Amino acid sequence: MQRKFTQAFHIPGTLGADIAIVFTAPSDCQLVHTSAVASNNSDATLKIGTTSDDDLYLAAGVIGDSNVPVEKERADFIGAQFPRISDGDIVKVSLDYDGASGTAAADATIVLTFVEG
Numbered sequence: 001m002q003r004k005f006t007q008a009f010h011i012p013g014t015l016g017a018d019i020a021i022v023f024t025a026p027s028d029c030q031l032v033h034t035s036a037v038a039s040n041n042s043d044a045t046l047k048i049g050t051t052s053d054d055d056l057y058l059a060a061g062v063i064g065d066s067n068v069p070v071e072k073e074r075a076d077f078i079g080a081q082f083p084r085i086s087d088g089d090i091v092k093v094s095l096d097y098d099g100a101s102g103t104a105a106a107d108a109t110i111v112l113t114f115v116e117g
Contacts, residue, residue: 002115005029014106015044015097021110022051025089030082031057033113034072036095037064043102046110047094048083054094057083063095063105085114 036046044063049056064070098104
Protein backbone atom coordinates (compact mmCIF):
# COMPACT_ATOMS: atom_id res chain seq x y z
CA MET A 1 0.00 0.00 0.00
CA GLN A 2 1.23 3.48 -0.84
CA ARG A 3 1.59 5.74 2.17
CA LYS A 4 -0.32 9.02 2.12
CA PHE A 5 1.01 12.24 3.51
CA THR A 6 -0.42 15.73 3.62
CA GLN A 7 0.87 19.26 3.77
CA ALA A 8 -1.44 21.88 5.17
CA PHE A 9 -1.00 25.64 5.03
CA HIS A 10 -3.10 28.23 6.84
CA ILE A 11 -2.70 31.97 6.28
CA PRO A 12 -4.62 33.90 8.97
CA GLY A 13 -6.24 37.28 8.43
CA THR A 14 -7.34 39.07 5.28
CA LEU A 15 -4.66 38.73 2.64
CA GLY A 16 -3.12 41.85 1.14
CA ALA A 17 -0.86 40.18 -1.44
CA ASP A 18 -0.39 36.96 -3.37
CA ILE A 19 1.15 34.00 -1.54
CA ALA A 20 3.81 31.70 -3.00
CA ILE A 21 4.60 28.56 -1.00
CA VAL A 22 7.68 26.71 -2.24
CA PHE A 23 8.98 23.40 -0.89
CA THR A 24 11.07 20.42 -1.95
CA ALA A 25 9.35 17.05 -2.39
CA PRO A 26 10.60 14.65 0.32
CA SER A 27 10.29 11.54 -1.88
CA ASP A 28 8.94 10.34 -5.21
CA CYS A 29 5.21 10.96 -4.96
CA GLN A 30 1.97 11.82 -6.70
CA LEU A 31 -0.32 14.71 -5.85
CA VAL A 32 -3.73 13.06 -5.50
CA HIS A 33 -5.94 15.71 -3.92
CA THR A 34 -6.10 19.37 -2.97
CA SER A 35 -8.53 21.30 -0.84
CA ALA A 36 -8.58 25.09 -0.52
CA VAL A 37 -10.89 27.57 1.17
CA ALA A 38 -11.25 31.07 2.57
CA SER A 39 -13.45 31.99 5.51
CA ASN A 40 -15.17 34.72 3.49
CA ASN A 41 -16.73 35.01 0.02
CA SER A 42 -13.49 35.75 -1.87
CA ASP A 43 -12.28 35.72 -5.46
CA ALA A 44 -8.96 34.02 -4.64
CA THR A 45 -7.50 31.46 -7.05
CA LEU A 46 -5.02 28.62 -6.57
CA LYS A 47 -2.55 27.00 -8.97
CA ILE A 48 0.16 24.41 -8.38
CA GLY A 49 3.31 23.68 -10.31
CA THR A 50 7.04 24.28 -10.11
CA THR A 51 9.16 27.41 -9.89
CA SER A 52 9.75 27.18 -13.66
CA ASP A 53 6.11 26.40 -14.59
CA ASP A 54 3.74 27.51 -11.84
CA ASP A 55 0.64 25.79 -13.25
CA LEU A 56 2.30 22.55 -14.43
CA TYR A 57 0.11 20.40 -12.14
CA LEU A 58 -3.05 22.42 -11.56
CA ALA A 59 -4.30 25.41 -13.57
CA ALA A 60 -5.59 28.45 -11.69
CA GLY A 61 -9.07 27.96 -10.26
CA VAL A 62 -11.18 29.48 -7.53
CA ILE A 63 -10.90 28.29 -3.95
CA GLY A 64 -13.85 27.62 -1.67
CA ASP A 65 -15.76 30.34 0.11
CA SER A 66 -17.31 30.78 3.54
CA ASN A 67 -15.53 27.74 5.01
CA VAL A 68 -16.72 25.34 2.26
CA PRO A 69 -13.55 24.00 0.57
CA VAL A 70 -13.17 23.36 -3.15
CA GLU A 71 -11.58 19.98 -3.79
CA LYS A 72 -9.48 19.01 -6.78
CA GLU A 73 -8.99 15.39 -7.77
CA ARG A 74 -7.60 13.40 -10.70
CA ALA A 75 -9.81 14.88 -13.45
CA ASP A 76 -8.94 18.42 -12.31
CA PHE A 77 -5.17 18.11 -12.69
CA ILE A 78 -3.42 18.90 -15.98
CA GLY A 79 -3.93 15.99 -18.38
CA ALA A 80 -6.56 14.50 -16.01
CA GLN A 81 -3.73 12.57 -14.33
CA PHE A 82 -2.23 12.68 -10.85
CA PRO A 83 0.98 14.71 -11.14
CA ARG A 84 4.17 12.68 -10.61
CA ILE A 85 6.74 14.52 -8.55
CA SER A 86 10.28 13.24 -8.07
CA ASP A 87 12.28 13.31 -4.85
CA GLY A 88 13.93 16.73 -4.69
CA ASP A 89 11.63 18.47 -7.16
CA ILE A 90 10.60 21.96 -6.11
CA VAL A 91 6.84 22.42 -5.84
CA LYS A 92 5.22 25.87 -5.94
CA VAL A 93 1.74 26.57 -4.61
CA SER A 94 0.48 29.98 -5.77
CA LEU A 95 -2.50 31.70 -4.18
CA ASP A 96 -3.76 34.84 -5.94
CA TYR A 97 -5.33 36.53 -2.95
CA ASP A 98 -8.08 38.36 -4.88
CA GLY A 99 -8.32 36.69 -8.29
CA ALA A 100 -8.76 39.40 -10.94
CA SER A 101 -8.87 42.31 -8.48
CA GLY A 102 -11.93 41.00 -6.65
CA THR A 103 -12.48 40.35 -2.96
CA ALA A 104 -9.39 39.35 -0.99
CA ALA A 105 -9.38 35.98 0.79
CA ALA A 106 -9.48 35.85 4.57
CA ASP A 107 -8.13 33.00 6.69
CA ALA A 108 -7.08 30.88 3.70
CA THR A 109 -6.35 27.18 4.14
CA ILE A 110 -4.73 24.89 1.55
CA VAL A 111 -4.27 21.14 2.01
CA LEU A 112 -2.28 18.95 -0.39
CA THR A 113 -2.49 15.15 -0.23
CA PHE A 114 0.24 12.97 -1.73
CA VAL A 115 0.95 9.25 -2.03
CA GLU A 116 4.51 7.98 -2.02
CA GLY A 117 5.86 6.29 -5.10
